[in-house]
Amino acid sequence: MAEPTSKEIGLADFAVREHRSLWGDAWRRLISSNTARLGMGIVVLFLLSAVLSHLFWEYDPKTDLDYSLKLKPPNLFPTEEVASIHPFGTDKLGRDIFRRVVHGGWNSLRVGIVAVGISLTIGGLLGLLAGFYESMPLARIERFFLLGGIGLCLGGLSAWIAGQAFQALLFCALGVAATFLENLLAEKPTRPLLFAGLGLLLGGGPALLVSPYTAATGAVLGAIIGGILALPLGGPLFSNIIMRVMDIILAFPSILLAIAIVAFLGPGLDRAMIAIGFVGIPVYARLVRSTLLSVIQQEYILAAQSVGAGHGRILFRHIVPNSLSPVIVQATMGLASAILWAGALGFLGLGAIPPEPEWGAMLGDSYRFLTSGAWWAVLFPGLAIMLSVLGFNLLGDGLRDALDPRLRL
Amino acid sequence: MTRYIVRRLISLIPTVLGVTIVIFMFLRLIPGDPAVAMLGEHAARENVERIREQLGLNRPLFLDRDALEQGDIKGFFDSQYIRYLGRLARGNMGASIHRRIPIAEELKLRFPATVELALFSMTIAVLVGVPAGIVSAARRNSLLDGFSMIGSLIGVSMPIFWLGLMEIMLFAVMLHWFPIGGRLDHAIELEVVTNFVLIDSILAGNGAALVDGLKHLAMPALALATIPMAIIARMTRASVLDVLQEDYIRTAHAKGLRERVVLFRHALKNAFLPVITIIGLQTGTLLAGAILTETIFAWPGIGKWAYDAILGRDYPVVQGGTLLIAIVFVFVNLLVDLSYAFLDPRIHYE
Numbered sequence: 001m002a003e004p005t006s007k008e009i010g011l012a013d014f015a016v017r018e019h020r021s022l023w024g025d026a027w028r029r030l031i032s033s034n035t036a037r038l039g040m041g042i043v044v045l046f047l048l049s050a051v052l053s054h055l056f057w058e059y060d061p062k063t064d065l066d067y068s069l070k071l072k073p074p075n076l077f078p079t080e081e082v083a084s085i086h087p088f089g090t091d092k093l094g095r096d097i098f099r100r101v102v103h104g105g106w107n108s109l110r111v112g113i114v115a116v117g118i119s120l121t122i123g124g125l126l127g128l129l130a131g132f133y134e135s136m137p138l139a140r141i142e143r144f145f146l147l148g149g150i151g152l153c154l155g156g157l158s159a160w161i162a163g164q165a166f167q168a169l170l171f172c173a174l175g176v177a178a179t180f181l182e183n184l185l186a187e188k189p190t191r192p193l194l195f196a197g198l199g200l201l202l203g204g205g206p207a208l209l210v211s212p213y214t215a216a217t218g219a220v221l222g223a224i225i226g227g228i229l230a231l232p233l234g235g236p237l238f239s240n241i242i243m244r245v246m247d248i249i250l251a252f253p254s255i256l257l258a259i260a261i262v263a264f265l266g267p268g269l270d271r272a273m274i275a276i277g278f279v280g281i282p283v284y285a286r287l288v289r290s291t292l293l294s295v296i297q298q299e300y301i302l303a304a305q306s307v308g309a310g311h312g313r314i315l316f317r318h319i320v321p322n323s324l325s326p327v328i329v330q331a332t333m334g335l336a337s338a339i340l341w342a343g344a345l346g347f348l349g350l351g352a353i354p355p356e357p358e359w360g361a362m363l364g365d366s367y368r369f370l371t372s373g374a375w376w377a378v379l380f381p382g383l384a385i386m387l388s389v390l391g392f393n394l395l396g397d398g399l400r401d402a403l404d405p406r407l408r409l
Numbered sequence: 410m411t412r413y414i415v416r417r418l419i420s421l422i423p424t425v426l427g428v429t430i431v432i433f434m435f436l437r438l439i440p441g442d443p444a445v446a447m448l449g450e451h452a453a454r455e456n457v458e459r460i461r462e463q464l465g466l467n468r469p470l471f472l473d474r475d476a477l478e479q480g481d482i483k484g485f486f487d488s489q490y491i492r493y494l495g496r497l498a499r500g501n502m503g504a505s506i507h508r509r510i511p512i513a514e515e516l517k518l519r520f521p522a523t524v525e526l527a528l529f530s531m532t533i534a535v536l537v538g539v540p541a542g543i544v545s546a547a548r549r550n551s552l553l554d555g556f557s558m559i560g561s562l563i564g565v566s567m568p569i570f571w572l573g574l575m576e577i578m579l580f581a582v583m584l585h586w587f588p589i590g591g592r593l594d595h596a597i598e599l600e601v602v603t604n605f606v607l608i609d610s611i612l613a614g615n616g617a618a619l620v621d622g623l624k625h626l627a628m629p630a631l632a633l634a635t636i637p638m639a640i641i642a643r644m645t646r647a648s649v650l651d652v653l654q655e656d657y658i659r660t661a662h663a664k665g666l667r668e669r670v671v672l673f674r675h676a677l678k679n680a681f682l683p684v685i686t687i688i689g690l691q692t693g694t695l696l697a698g699a700i701l702t703e704t705i706f707a708w709p710g711i712g713k714w715a716y717d718a719i720l721g722r723d724y725p726v727v728q729g730g731t732l733l734i735a736i737v738f739v740f741v742n743l744l745v746d747l748s749y750a751f752l753d754p755r756i757h758y759e
Contacts, residue, residue, distance in 0.1 A: 035562075161472065217485075248427035251735045255700050256715060260435050260727075263719050336566060343568050344701055348716070363571060367705075370578050371589075378578065382571030390566035397562070 029402035036398020042391025046384075050105035059103050061355040066094035074376050089376035091366055093355075097377060101384050104357040109388065111273050111342035111351070111358075116334045118277025119284050124327065126281070127288030130242040132315055133235030134289075135296045139311055144179045146238055147229055151175025154225045158218050167218075170202045178229045195230035196223040243289070246282035254279040258341060262350040269358065272351040276341045280334060287330050291323040298322075325403035332396035336389045343385045359385045417743055428735045429497070432728050433490050437470060465489055493728070502732075503725035505718075512729035515714070520733070521604035522592060523703070523710035527695040529607075530630040534638035535688060542645025542684075547672055549650065557642060564639025573632040573705040580628060587628050590707030594621050629706040633699060637691040644687045648680040655679075682752055689745030693738045 020028075030036050053059075074089040088097035138146065152172040159167035178195060202222050205215075249257070261275035295301070296319060304314050345351040346360025354361060359381040366377035444460040445452065460466075469488050496503060502512035541561070545554040581589045588594065592606050597618050603609055606625075610618035652658065653676055661671045700712035707713075711730050718726035 244423060244427070247424050248431060251424055251428050251739050252431070252731065253694065253700075253734055253738065256712075256719075256731060256734065259700070259716060259719055260731075264435060264438055340566075340568055344570060347570050347701070348704070360568075363574070367574050370574060371582055373582070375578050378571070378574050382568060382574070385568045385571060386563070386566055389568070390563060393562055393566050 026402045030398050033398050033401060035394050036402065039391050039394025039396075039398055042387060043395055046105055046109060046388045046391060049102055050109050053102045054106040057099075057102070059099060059357075061095075061100075061103075061357055066090075068094065070094045073374075088380040089374075091362070091377045092369060092374075097362075097380055100357040100362060101359070101380050104359045104362060104381065105384065105388070107269055107352055107356065107358040108339055108342055108346075108360070108385070111269060111276065112335045112338040112392075114273040115276035115280065115338040115342070116331055118274065119280030119334065120327070120331055122277075123281040123284030124288045126242050126246070127285035128292060128315065128320070130239040130285065131289035131292035131296070132311070132319070134239035135293060136235060136311065136314075138235050138238075140179065142311070144176055147175035147179050148172050149175070151178075151225070151229055154228065158221045158225065161214060161217060161221070164206050167202065167206060170206075174198060174202060174226060175229050192227045192230040195226040198226050202226075239289075242285070246285050249279070250282045255341070255344060258345060259348065259350060262345060267350050267353060269352045269356070272342055272345045275345070276338050279341070280338065283334070284327070284330065287326060288323065291326050292319055295319050295322045329396055329400040329403060332392055332399055336392035336396065339385065339389050339392070414747065417746070421739060421743070424739060425736060428739075429494065429728075429732060430490070432731050432735075433470075433493060437489070465492055468492070497732075502729040505726045506723045507721060512725055515726075516711070516729065516733060518604060519709060519711050519714050522708060523696060523699055523712060525605045525607065526626065526629055526633060526699060526702070526708060526710060527692065529626050530633040530695055531637060531688070531692050533630055533634040534641055534691070537634075538638040538641030539645050539684065541642040543649055543672070543677070545642070545646040546649035546653065547668075554646075558646070561639035561642040564635050565643075567635050567639075569632050569635055570701040570705055572635060573629065573702055576628045576632060577705070587624050590625075590705075592622065592625050592709060593618065594625075597621050629702050629708055632705075633695060633702045637688075637695065640691060641684065641687060645680070645684050648683045649676055652676045652680040682749065685748060685752060686745055689741055689748065693741035696734070696737050696741070 030040075070090065070092060072086060072090045072094075074087055075085060076087055078085060084096075086096050086098060088101060091097055091100070133142070149172075151174050152169070159165050174195070201219075206218075258272075258275040258279050261278060262271050265271040265274065301314060301318055304318050309317075342351060342358075343360030343363070346358045346362075347364040349361070349364055352358035352361045354365065362381040363378060366374065366381075370378055444457045444466060466489070471488050471490050472485060500513070502516075504511045505515065508515075538561075541557045545557045548554055576587075577589055580586045597615075600613055601609060603612075606622035607619065610616075610622055649672075658671060658675060661675045666675075699708070699710060700716050702708065703710045703713035704716060711734060715727060715730035715734070717723075718730060
């Protein structure tokens with residue numbers, strides 16, 4: 001058989017193939033999927049209607065009231081009884097539900113976006129630090145902050161008991177000193193003894209001014225703190241502290257925790273954002289930490305280390321860009337669940353304050369009228385929640401397939 | 410294995426202590442005085458003070474440094490939190506401030522209600538979700554797969570409180586098939602033994618009570634089952650598809666085994682590990698997160714109880730309820746971890 005010519009195998013075709021970036025590829029995969037396109041369509045529709053109605057369709061919930069139109073069923077054409085058109089009907093105060101659903105989108109979506117922003121920023125940062133220092137030795141400056149911080153926190157206890165705030169600073173200084181003297185008597189039993197003795201003096205000495213009993217307690221406490229500071233504490237400890245705290249938050253059912261936070265802060269849309277955002281923190285912390293732990297084992301991280309890149313550079317130039325995909329996917333799905341939570345809090349009367357339109361609050365407002373047959377007042381706000389959540393979930397699914405081809409089944 | 414369990418149990422101690430501190434702190438920080446909540450806004454000052462003293466609210470939160478200054482070591486530790494821990498250690502969770510019923514008594518009534526609802530929902534979710542996921546994976550990209558995956562996406566996107574309301578509208582208000590709420594009709598007499606309506610009615614041989622109990626369970630259980638059902642279906646599908654790509658599945662096909670044998674004998678066993686994990690985690694969530702469903706269907710479980718208590722500043726109830734929920738949650742997760750060792754011989758715990 002004759003050799004095929006270059007024309008036959010189409011050499012020219014792949015010689016001019018344009019450069020494709022990673023994100024360009026992902027985008028192409030994303031828009032080639034029907035479900036992702038559907039999700040994107042729904043999300044864009046909701047976002048646009050929320051923003052546009054907020055900007056251009058005036059609505060004042062405080063004056064919107066018309067008892068003559070109380071609980072009218074949906075009508076698409078003016079009737080004898082109802083002259084105005086209400087495609088979704090009216091609620092118990094005669095307000096047009098369509099209008100309130102559209103305007104409610106601004107509030108509901110805002111809660112979702114801000115809440116995810118909060119959990120992503122705080123949780124992501126914590127996860128990043130926890131994962132990074134679990135697998136990297138601490139630089140000296142970092143040990144300095146870690147031990148200083150531990151000294152400050154533990155010293156705070158002793159300071160509070162004696163009523164002497166400066167004690168916390170003394171222990172902070174002890175922690176810093178332990179960093180600078182890290183080779184002093186290293187691995188000898190005298191090292192913890194030395195620091196325990198110093199702690200005993202710091203905790204007990206100033207407290208003598210208060211009372212002998214306080215001084216005795218302070219001395220015992222100080223000795224313990226000193227002993228802790230003398231240990232060769234490193235990154236795993238730091239990571240452990242963060243993840244333990246995350247475990248504690250995760251041990252609470254999220255809805256209960258969110259309710260408790262709102263009960264503490266008082267109801268309101270901004271409080272609901274904080275509550276939902278706080279509840280989401282451990283999810284992102286865990287995700288980022290586990291992603292980072294797998295990224296950090298790659299050869300390019302070792303290469304970066306070996307050319308002498310600093311911790312900040314390795315973290316933000318090499319690790320963060322390579323851990324983004326799962327975080328983007330989780331954040332999209334997180335938006336969906338944050339909107340659900342916002343609806344739930346609103347439904348329980350802990351979200352938006354009436355008469356402010358918000359989907360969950362509208363449901364909570366109207367469900368008592370279900371038994372008298374006013375289904376439309378409950379159907380449409382709930383449908384809005386479900387559709388917007390579905391949109392974000394579809395988009396998240398599509399993003400996962402697009403960003404991580406390995407996961408593609 | 411035993412050592413591993415013991416170590417895991419020990420590592421739970423700081424988490425559980427942390428949980429008690431968080432619960433304790435939160436409730437004390439929430440504005441509003443329970444003594445005032447009990448007596449009303451216009452109560453006399455000395456009465457409020459007396460109640461505060463009775464409830465121990467006049468003690469410091471964690472440690473009493475003034476007592477220490479006086480050399481009173483016992484007084485130093487005599488704080489609200491330490492008292493609370495001491496009572497907990499003796500199994501005394503206190504009594505509801507508003508209703509004066511001991512928490513432990515009330516838990517005996519309410520915990521079974523929540524467990525019954527959660528387990529019944531989980532059964533529905535597993536019975537529907539697992540087969541749906543298997544069929545989807547086996548007939549991948551078929552119409553059936555498409556339906557079940559779109560259905561499950563809608564399921565995870567469902568606000569369950571809204572679904573519950575829609576169920577009430579359709580099945581209770583319009584069709585009168587099911588009752589609106591509660592666990593059992595008032596007209597039906599049933600001797601309470603375990604507080605599980607279904608078990609009690611079977612024990613008593615009371616068919617009418619069983620049917621009525623099931624009718625009351627149907628709607629809340631369906632609402633509560635929606636999200637886990639969808640999650641289980643998706644997880645099962647992904648996991649089975651994953652396993653179907655393994656080499657030994659190709660080998661089994663190459664041996665000429667029938668499709669059904671390959672799927673059920675070879676694939677499913679290995680695909681179930683992540684599914685069991687998700688079932689366990691979801692059960693924990695259901696036990697804990699039934700607040701909305703319980704509120705809508707007036708189900709007398711822990712979730713609604715804790716919610717009412719938070720809003721009513723009923724400290725002991727919130728502490729007891731939330732602590733129980735959190736501990737159950739943590740233990741279910743531990744059980745899930747341990748179940749791996751039994752299900753997958755490749756996993757050993759040292």
